[in-house]
Amino acid sequence: MKLTDRKNFLEEAHPRPPTVEDPAIDGMKPSLVLEPDSVDSAGRALALCQRERLSVVPVGRGSRLHVGNLPAGLDVYLSTAHLQGVVDYEPADSTVTAEAGTPMAELQKELGRHNQFLPWDAPRSDQGTVGGVLAAGEPGFRRRPGSRPRDLLLGFEGLMADGTAIKAGGRVVKNVSGYDLMRLVVGSRGTLVVVTRAHLHVRPLPEAVATWAVSMTGPGSAAQLISCLRETSIDPEVLAIVDPRLGDRQSLPSWTLLVRYEGLEDAVVAAGEKMSRALSSEEIWRIEERQSTELWLRLRDFPTLKEGDPFPIVIMGQSIPSRTAQLAEKWQGAGPLLCYPESGLVYARTDDPEAYSSLLETAREQGANAVLEVGPPAVKAQVDVFGEIPGGFELMKRIKEKLDPAGILSAGRFVGRL
Secondary structure, three states: OOHHHHHHHHHHHOEEOOOOOOOOEOOEOOOEEEOOOOHHHHHHHHHHHHHOOOOEEEEOOOOOOOOOOOOOOOOEEEEOOOOOOEEEEEHHHOEEEEEOOOEHHHHHHHHHOOOEEOOOEOOOHHHOEHHHHHHHOOOEOOOOOOOOHHHHEEEEEEEOOOOOEEEEEOOOOEOOOOOOHHHHHOOOOOOOOEEEEEEEEOEEOOOEEEEEEEEEOOHHHHHHHHHHHHOOOOOOOEEEEEOHHHHHHHOOOOEEEEEEEEEOHHHHHHHHHHHHHHOOOOOEEEEOHHHHHHHHHHHHOOOOOOOOOOOOEEEEEEOOHHHHHHHHHHHOOOOOEEEEOOOOEEEEEEOOOOHHHHHHHHHHHOOOEEEEEEOOHHHHOOOOOOOOOOOOHHHHHHHHHHHOOOOOEOOOOOHHHO
C-alpha cells in the first residue's frame, strides 16, 4: 500500500503533507504529518502505523527535535498540536494536569497567576511543549533534585506504539509488565511511548533571586571556590562556570563562576552575605537584576543555534561532578564553553566538524562522555551522537523491544541507535 493511499485510513487524525513551517530532522521531513485532536484518534492512527510498519516521530513544537541520531526511518510526524490545554489545576495542592501539546509558555503564564511555576529551564523551553520537555528530560540550569522533569512528574497518560492507552503514577497506576514507566519515559526522546497528558507538581515562585559573579583565572579555579561555598551550609540554586567569550556581552571579561540564590528575601540576602564572607579574598560582585535575567536566558539557550551562528556545532560533556571543572579545563580550547559543575555537564561550541571525535577521546581519558547535540548530518551519520554506550544498554534494548516491538517510534534516534 502506497503512503498516499494510507491517508484514507487516517482521516480522523487530520493528515496533511509537511510544510516549510514543520521542523526538519537534520534536513529530513516525513511524507505525512498527523494532527489528531483526541487521544483515541491518535491511538488508532498509531495502531495503523504499526501495522503498516511506518516510522513515527512524536512532535510537539520541534524546538529540540534536532538532538539525537539520524532517523533510521521517517514516514510520519505525530503532532500533539491539538492535544493541549490545562485539564486540572489545584494551586492549594501545587499540582497541575496538562495535555502534552500545551506550550510551556502558556502553562507558565497560568501558573504565574498563582505565584507558582515549573522550574524547567531547558534550552528554548519557552518555545517547547510539556510533552517535549518530558521527552527530552533536560532540566536546564536548575539541576538540583526537586527541579528536574523526572522529579516533578507525578504521573502521565500516553500511548504505546500499537495505540494502546497507558497510565502511570498519579491516582491511577497501570504499568506495563512491571516496568517503572515514570522513570523510563522522561528523557527517552519519544522512543518508548507517546505522552498525551502529564500530572505535575509545581513550585512557588521565589520571592527573591540574586546572582553573584566571582572572577577566576580559568575553569580549574572553580573547585576551590565551590569548596568554600559549601562551608557556608547554604546551597545555591545554580552554579555555572562561564567562558569570557560567552560572558563578554554581560560584562564578564574573565572566566566567571556564577552563583544564583533563590527563595525568601531574607534568606537570599543572608546567603549573599555568607558567600561574600567565605570568598572575601576574591573579586566578587552582585549582578544587577535586569542584566542577570538576560544572562541566564542566554545561558539557558547556549546549546541551541541561531541563523548564521559562527560556532554551529554543540557538544555536551557528561562527567561526575568532582571532575567537571577538570573536563572544562581540557575542553576550553575548542570554542565558547559553559559548565554546570554540580551536575557534571560541560557544553562546548565549535566550528570544527572534526572536533567531536577529539573531545570524546579527551572525555574518555577523564572518565567522562561526550554527546554531539548539534552537528552536520555527515558527521552524525558516522557516529552514535550519544557517545559511550551505557552499561545497561542490553536492558534498554529489551525494554524498547517490549514497548515498541516493531521499532516504529523515533527509530534509531536514541542511545545505541535504538
